[in-house]
Amino acid sequence: MLKTIANIRIPDxxxxxxxxxxxxxxxDTLLWNHSHRVYLFGAIQGQNNGLKFDLELLYISALFHDxxxxxxxxxxxxxxxxxxANAARSYLQQNGVPDESIRLVWDAIALHTTIGVAQYKESEVALIYSGVGYDVMxxxxxxxxxxxxxxVVIAYPRDNFKNKILPAFLEGFKHKPETTFGNIKADVCELLLPGFKKTNFCDCVLHSPWKD
Known part of the structure; x- marks a missing residue:
């Protein structure tokens, strides 16, 4: 493993x-390369914007995010x-990491697809979000x-990433498509999962058990 890429240190x-x-x-190789690119692109953006952040926590968040x-x-x-996020929390707890650091990592992973929220939280959380957004979209x-x-791409190749990542996403939650309600991964199910129909929030409100 290279120690430094694009002037960003890979924690060891x-x-x-x-x-x-x-x-x-x-x-797999797809997630390995993607996760490292997320770390690097997030760290580069953080560095470019003069943010203070913990490289090790950012790296671990990136490794666990998918x-x-x-x-x-x-x-x-x-x-x-x-x-x-739960897997990362368990790993960090087993290794005696302080609760505040664990919370940051948990939030960074759990919120990495949450548009309009993650970018306003702590640097580590915001940078995982921006690293994901940079690499995926x-x-x-x-x-x-x-x-x-x-x-970055020479060190961790994309290798037709655009066409591979959406099926990889679906493979991870096709057994529980209901968990995509209210988040962007419902779009993946709508595109690739036969017979899938998005749950509509308005229907949930209008057809609730309330009588009024």
Whole structure:
């Protein structure tokens, strides 16, 4: 593993290496490369904007942020983001990490697809959100130079990521599509899951058991 990419250090503490080993064991190459790009793009944006943040916590958050999609960590009834956050919390608790740091990591993972909220929280939370947005949707694409982007992608290749990530998302929650109600992953189910119909919030209100 390279130590520094695009002037961003890859944490190599025991805690960070242990988290990376879990992703290696239970994830795949797609998630490995994506998670590292999320870390790097988040850290680069944080650095460019003069934010103070904990590199190790950011890295661990990135490594766990999609582990809820894997068979090892996927629950039958929770959002995959919460599964990943719970897995990270358990790992950090087992390693004696302070509660406040654990809360930051949990929030960073659980909120990484929550538009309009995550970007206003602590730096680690906001940077995981922006790192994901940058790698998945190209949000604020020109805020990082082509030269820096290339350094990241050479180290952690995209390899047709656009066309692979949506099926990978679906694979992680197709057994519980109801957990996508009210969040952007319902769009994945609508595109790729035959017979899926989004739950409509207005219907929930108008057809509630209340008589008024």
């Amino acid at each position: 503490s025991k805690l960070a290496v242990g988290a990376a080993e879990l992703l290696r064991e239970h994830g 582990l809820g999609l894997t068979k090892q960590y996927s629950s039958p009834d929770k959002r995959f983001e919460v599964d990943g 190209g949000e604020n694409y020109d805020s990082i130079s082509e030269e820096v982007r290339e350094q």
